[in-house]
Amino acid sequence: MIARALLIAAFAAIAYAALGDAVALRPPENLWPIDAAGRALAGHATHVALAFTISCWWYALVALGVVAGLAAWRFPAWRARVVFSLLTTVIAWQTSDALKNVFQRERPAYWYLHQETSFSYSSGHAMFAVVVYGLWSYYFATSTLPLRVRRIAAAACAVWGLGVIWSRLALGAHFVTDLIGGVLLAAVMLGLATAIATALAKWRAHQAAARQPA
Numbered sequence: 242m243i244a245r246a247l248l249i250a251a252f253a254a255i256a257y258a259a260l261g262d263a264v265a266l267r268p269p270e271n272l273w274p275i276d277a278a279g280r281a282l283a284g285h286a287t288h289v290a291l292a293f294t295i296s297c298w299w300y301a302l303v304a305l306g307v308v309a310g311l312a313a314w315r316f317p318a319w320r321a322r323v324v325f326s327l328l329t330t331v332i333a334w335q336t337s338d339a340l341k342n343v344f345q346r347e348r349p350a351y352w353y354l355h356q357e358t359s360f361s362y363s364s365g366h367a368m369f370a371v372v373v374y375g376l377w378s379y380y381f382a383t384s385t386l387p388l389r390v391r392r393i394a395a396a397a398c399a400v401w402g403l404g405v406i407w408s409r410l411a412l413g414a415h416f417v418t419d420l421i422g423g424v425l426l427a428a429v430m431l432g433l434a435t436a437i438a439t440a441l442a443k444w445r446a447h448q449a450a451a452r453q454p455a
Contacts, residue, residue, distance in 0.1 A: 243436045250432025257425040261362050264418045265344040272416065279417035280351065282410040287353045290411035293404040294355070297369040302330065305373070322380050325438055326373070333372050333430040337365040340426070352413040364415045367406050367423025372430060374402030 264273070295301055306327055313323035338359070346362035359365075378398035381391055406424075409415040 242439050246432045246436040246439065248432075250429045250436070253425045253428035253432065257363065257422055257429060260418060260422050260425070261340075261344045261346075264362060264416070264422075265346050267346075269347065269350065273418060276416040276418055279410050280349070280413075282407070283349075283351055283413040284353055285411055287411055290408035291354050293401070293408035294366060294412060294414070296401070297366045297373070297405055302334075302369070302373065306330070318385075325434065326376055326380075329376070329430055329434040330369070330372055332434075333368055333427065334365070336430065337363065337368050337423070337426060341365075346419070349413050349416060354412060355414075357414050361415055362419050363422030363426050364406075364409055364419040365423065366409050367415075367420040368427045368430070370402035370405040371424055371427035374398045374405065375427070376431065378402065 264276075267273070309323045309326065313320040340363065341360040344362045345360050348357055348359075348361045375398070378395045381398060382395035384391055386394070406420055409420060410417065
C-alpha cells in the first residue's frame with residue numbers, strides 16, 4: 242500500500258510539474274487546442290456553475306469541516322477518516338496556493354459573474370473536487386452504511402465533484418490544463434497522505450504489539 246501510494250504520488254508530481262512548466266508562460270493567443278476547446282463551455286449555466294464553485298470557497302469548506310467534525314464526535318468509527326480528510330484538505334489547500342505563485346499563469350480574460358485574482362495554474366477547485374468530494378465519495382462507497390445510502394451518497398459526492406470541475410470552465414475561471422493540473426495535485430496529496438497514514442498505522446500496531454506481555 243505504501244509503495245503504491247508513493248508511486249502514484251511520484252508519477253502525478255512529475256506530470257504536474259511538466260504540465261505546469263509547459264503552460265505557465267504560454268501566451269493567451271497561443272493556447273493548446275484542449276484549452277481553446279474548453280472555452281466553448283464558458284458562459285453557459287453560469288449561475289448553476291457559481292453554486293458549484295461556491296461549495297469550494299473557504300467558508301463553505303470550513304462549514305463542511307465543522308459538520309465532519311461533529312459527525313466524528315457522534316460516530317467514532319468515522320473519526321480516522323474525518324481526521325485524514327481534514328488534514329489532507331488543509332495541507333493541499335496551502336500547497337495549491339503556494340504553487341500558483343510558482344507557475345504564475347494568467348487567468349482567462351473571458352470570466353463570468355466572479356473574477357478571480359489569483360494565478361491560474363493549477364486549479365484549487367479541481368484539487369478540492371478530488372480531495373474533498375472525490376475522497377468522501379470513496380468513503381461512502383466503502384463504508385458499512387446501508388447499500389442504498391452508500392450508493393446515493395457516493396454518487397452525489399462524485400457528481401458534485403465533477404460539477405465543481407465543470408463550473409470553472411463555465412465561469413471562464415480556468416483553462417482545461419489548469420483543471421488537469423488540479424487533479425494531478427490532488428493525486429499527489431492523497432498519495433502522500435495515504436502513505437503517511439498507512440506508515441503511522443503500522444508503527445502504532447508494532448508499538449502496541451511490543452507492549453503486549455510475552
